Amino acid sequence: MKILKLKIGSIDLDKTIDYLADHLQFDYENHSTDMSVLTSEEFYIRNLSAQLNMIIARKTDSHIFIDIIGGAGGSGNH
DSSP: OEEEEEEESOOOHHHHHHHHHHHSOOSEEEEOSSEEEEEEEEEETTTTEEEEEEEEEEEOSSOEEEEEEEEEEEOOOO
């Protein structure tokens, strides 16, 4: 699993999420006034593995904090 943490000097969460949605494809989205969760998953039949990516964006009074989490797993069979 890999984790990346970002701090954006903006408080416009809607604009940030709209930008991400315009450039990436998500399978699941859940939004509130101060937080959004976005996920996507890919399954690869060739080697029976899966990749899960999550973006969690949280708005504070002066910034947006974004956690990007990626994880993968599978049997590794060819």
